Amino acid sequence: MTHPTKVIVDCSTGQQSVVPLTAEEIAANEAAAVQAEADRLVAEAAEQAKADAKASAQAKLAALGLTAEEIAALSK
């Protein structure tokens, strides 16, 4: 596996350098990746719960006799 790098563009000189990440930077990125994945799973679960609640509400409205068009109008 190639060593991860970062690119630095010096705007005062135009010089561009490719610098290997330090062990601390790699560890920080790995920790951030774990957190990002955890955040993504939480967000997806929240979205799924929201979608499930919406579907449940629509089913209950249909059971009360509302048409699909009426339910759609309420959703807007």
Next chain:
Amino acid sequence: MANTYTLIASNTLGASAASVTFSAIPATYTDLVLRISARSDNANLYSTFKITYNADTGTNYSETRLYVQDTGTISSATQGSRSNNTARYETGASATSNTFSSFELFLPNYAGTANKPISHFGVSENNSTDAGISTYATLYRGSSAISSIELGNFLGNFVSGSSFFLYGIKNS
């Protein structure tokens, strides 16, 4: 576009990189604009990258964001105390090959001492379904002029071919 729109620096990656930093940004412009075409090598369809100013990792960032996907999902969130700002819908490795997402950041009055409201938007590209759009209103509570901008991935790297263009705008 006004003729005061000047390219300060740019980079097109020849190999993957975890981050790209513009350093020593001159304070001689009124505003900055950063345009990005990027793709991540992480396995997800979409990814999110982080934006850090002046290497400041304190909790000096806040953001309000709106996400829209072509699946019909619309979501929003506000976070008042972050150690960076984020940019969503960077195309990931599960997307159609060789497609790149695009972003534009607008940084008005970046050289001042007051808090800096910064806006940006991003769109994924997949040449298929599952496109995404995001728009952000962010705030960087730094008292110094923004002299560096780091763009780094939470997951994976920017792939080769990703490009980054930093422009300065003068009001005269």
